[in-house]
Amino acid sequence: MIQFTEVKKTYDDGREVLKNINLEIQAGEITVLIGPSGCGKTTTMKLINRLISPTAGQIRIDGEDIAKSDPVRLRRKIGYVIQNIGLFPHMTIARNVAVVPRLLKWDRQATDRRVDELLALVGLDPAIYRNRYPAELSGGQQQRIGVIRALAADPDIILMDEPFSALDPISREQLQNELIRLQQELRKTIVFVTHDMDEAIKLGDTIVLMRDGAIVQTGKPEQILRHPANDFVKSFIGKKRMAGEQTAEELPTVDEVMVEHPATASPTRGLAEAVKMMEKRRVDSLLIVDKNNRLQGTVSIYRVLDQFGEESKTVADVMKPVEHVVQTGTSLSVALQLMSEHQLSNLAVVREDGQFVGLITRGTVVSHMAGMYASDRTGESNHVAV
Amino acid sequence: MLRSDWLANYADFWRDRYADIGTAALEHLTISATAIALGSLVAIPLGMLLASNRIRWLHTLVFTIANIFQTVPSLALLAILIPLLGIGVKPAIFALFLYAILPILRNTYAGFSSVDPALVESAKGMGYGTVQRLLAIQFPLAFPYIMSGIRMTTVYIISWTTLASLIGAGGLGQLIVSGMGVNKEELIVTGALAAIVLALVADRLLGALEKRFTRKARTVTRETSYV
Numbered sequence: 280m281i282q283f284t285e286v287k288k289t290y291d292d293g294r295e296v297l298k299n300i301n302l303e304i305q306a307g308e309i310t311v312l313i314g315p316s317g318c319g320k321t322t323t324m325k326l327i328n329r330l331i332s333p334t335a336g337q338i339r340i341d342g343e344d345i346a347k348s349d350p351v352r353l354r355r356k357i358g359y360v361i362q363n364i365g366l367f368p369h370m371t372i373a374r375n376v377a378v379v380p381r382l383l384k385w386d387r388q389a390t391d392r393r394v395d396e397l398l399a400l401v402g403l404d405p406a407i408y409r410n411r412y413p414a415e416l417s418g419g420q421q422q423r424i425g426v427i428r429a430l431a432a433d434p435d436i437i438l439m440d441e442p443f444s445a446l447d448p449i450s451r452e453q454l455q456n457e458l459i460r461l462q463q464e465l466r467k468t469i470v471f472v473t474h475d476m477d478e479a480i481k482l483g484d485t486i487v488l489m490r491d492g493a494i495v496q497t498g499k500p501e502q503i504l505r506h507p508a509n510d511f512v513k514s515f516i517g518k519k520r521m522a523g524e525q526t527a528e529e530l531p532t533v534d535e536v537m538v539e540h541p542a543t544a545s546p547t548r549g550l551a552e553a554v555k556m557m558e559k560r561r562v563d564s565l566l567i568v569d570k571n572n573r574l575q576g577t578v579s580i581y582r583v584l585d586q587f588g589e590e591s592k593t594v595a596d597v598m599k600p601v602e603h604v605v606q607t608g609t610s611l612s613v614a615l616q617l618m619s620e621h622q623l624s625n626l627a628v629v630r631e632d633g634q635f636v637g638l639i640t641r642g643t644v645v646s647h648m649a650g651m652y653a654s655d656r657t658g659e660s661n662h663v664a665v
Numbered sequence: 666m667l668r669s670d671w672l673a674n675y676a677d678f679w680r681d682r683y684a685d686i687g688t689a690a691l692e693h694l695t696i697s698a699t700a701i702a703l704g705s706l707v708a709i710p711l712g713m714l715l716a717s718n719r720i721r722w723l724h725t726l727v728f729t730i731a732n733i734f735q736t737v738p739s740l741a742l743l744a745i746l747i748p749l750l751g752i753g754v755k756p757a758i759f760a761l762f763l764y765a766i767l768p769i770l771r772n773t774y775a776g777f778s779s780v781d782p783a784l785v786e787s788a789k790g791m792g793y794g795t796v797q798r799l800l801a802i803q804f805p806l807a808f809p810y811i812m813s814g815i816r817m818t819t820v821y822i823i824s825w826t827t828l829a830s831l832i833g834a835g836g837l838g839q840l841i842v843s844g845m846g847v848n849k850e851e852l853i854v855t856g857a858l859a860a861i862v863l864a865l866v867a868d869r870l871l872g873a874l875e876k877r878f879t880r881k882a883r884t885v886t887r888e889t890s891y892v
């Protein structure tokens with residue numbers, strides 16, 4: 280955990296750029312610092328690896344005051360990724376990734392192994408990329424190297440200052456997804472600076488909203504979206520994420536919109552049975568749910584018909600895993616974002632304990648928006664292949 | 666007719682005197698190379714030092730002194746050095762060394778200043794110490810600038826070394842001075858030509874050396890966006 284206690288920063292020109300920052304950054308989470316340009320995000324971040332020292336106050340990592348640590352040693356234990364990547368142009372990719380292990384005097388083999396492992400982790404073939412130079416890589420590839428370089432010596436903390444902001448939207452999206460994937464496995468304490476609210480909502484476990492050197496609001500994305508502290512936060516969140524505010528002060532949740540009894544089948548059903556059920560419910564896909572009401576997968580009519588000749592097969596044999604689900608209580612805006620991002624035609628809603636409770640489809644969303652979802656929920660007839 | 670006479674004269678002259686010409690060229694090269702090596706030894710660390718701090722008065726002081734040396738006419742400088750260092754190779758090398766400092770210093774400084782501050786900060790943020798950063802990041806990136814300073818300096822120091830013979834240091838200038846004394850054109854032309862060839866060869870060699878070390882980094886500097 281990283282703790283800021285009454286931290287102030289005044290630069291030599293006398294301007295107070297951080298005014299009394301109190302902040303707890305939880306271990307194993309992505310904490311996003313967001314706010315308009317010049318509000319002090321970068322300054323806050325650089326205090327953590329002592330690239331900047333505070334004018335007053337204390338910063339502690341796992342309880343230890345960093346002012347008492349040796350800055351060079353401290354920095355080698357903290358990964359650092361900057362906006363324009365900062366790969367060293369005169370070093371090969373392997374050398375760039377190996378920077379911190381080499382500074383830490385790892386032995387050669389361990390370093391090489393680590394470099395190959397990391398390259399593979401972000402889908403870059405070590406045999407091809409190890410000996411290339413940064414200029415020979417695309418922007419997205421370079422930033423992947425920037426990220427794995429920060430991971431190289433396996434630090435607990437990683438600082439990322441607008442790491443993806445210079446990328447085109449497609450690469451940015453890919454890198455964000457990769458970061459989410461990596462983080463699920465690695466559980467690092469990541470401090471991520473951005474000025475992009477979409478990015479903050481997507482990546483942040485906690486969002487810290489800053490303005491003019493002060494923290495305006497700290498909370499889970501959901502909390503900030505639902506309960507913006509003031510007009511500044513509202514305007515920062517933006518109109519499109521505030522849909523529904525007029526009607527109900529609070530954003531609708533997936534619970535209000537979902538179909539509660541979508542067409543489901545147990546994994547042991549045969550294919551002919553599945554076709555019958557689809558016919559009866561007039562849907563073209565079924566959700567496969569086990570006897571404990573846990574979501575196992577989904578089958579579409581196309582997959583069923585494709586294998587229909589195989590009499591011994593059950594739906595469990597032809598189903599596809601469900602890649603995206605949302606929990607009950609999630610705001611509709613988050614669900615919609617997920618659906619549009621991954622081109623999903625529907626999205627399952629599960630309880631915290633994993634029990635399947637309902638389904639959001641495009642039809643239900645349209646119905647909801649038309650304000651006629653109250654009594655006759657017929658949206659399920661619009662299921663299409665996942 | 667006239668032309669072939671002229672050529673034959675030179676051919677005879679070179680055949681008779683090739684040993685002397687060789688000795689003079691070698692002396693010439695030694696003086697120039699020593700002056701440039703000493704100049705680099707002083708100017709490169711000094712340039713690094715200046716580029717890595719922001720003490721204004723120190724910058725002004727160093728560049729002013731280096732500029733002053735640069736503007737003293739070479740003949741005068743050589744003459745001034747006689748009472749201090751006597752005559753011969755040593756004062757010649759010393760004078761040329763003073764001339765070598767400024768251009769190498771300037772280019773080193775420019776090279777270090779050209780390194781993207783974001784890269785330097787990135788290095789610092791990853792845990793490079795100050796010296797490690799200078800040697801592993803800033804120096805290699807400034808290297809093409811430093812090398813071009815050394816190349817430029819080499820060309821003109823080789824040409825100025827011809828003056829060194831005036832204070833008895835020998836070198837190709839000796840051929841020219843003797844040629845003037847005995848009014849022998851072949852001597853003068855040979856001395857001048859040899860100095861030119863020497864300068865061109867040295868320039869090419871250094872150029873090849875620079876390429877060898879910076880081939881990759883150059884492709885990068887051309888596309889500096891790193892995005």
Ligand SMILES: Nc1ncnc2c1ncn2[C@@H]1O[C@H](COP(=O)(O)OP(=O)(O)O)[C@@H](O)[C@H]1O
Binds near residue numbers: 291292296315322
């Ligand atoms: N070295 C510095 N000296 C003086 N002012 C600075 C310095 N670095 C940043 N600032 C100022 O501090 C404020 C906060 O900067 P920064 O933390 O970089 O903002 P952000 O990352 O949120 O855009 C800005 O107004 C900036 O101009």
Ligand SMILES: [Mg+2]
Binds near residue numbers: 320321322440
């Ligand atoms: Mg910033």
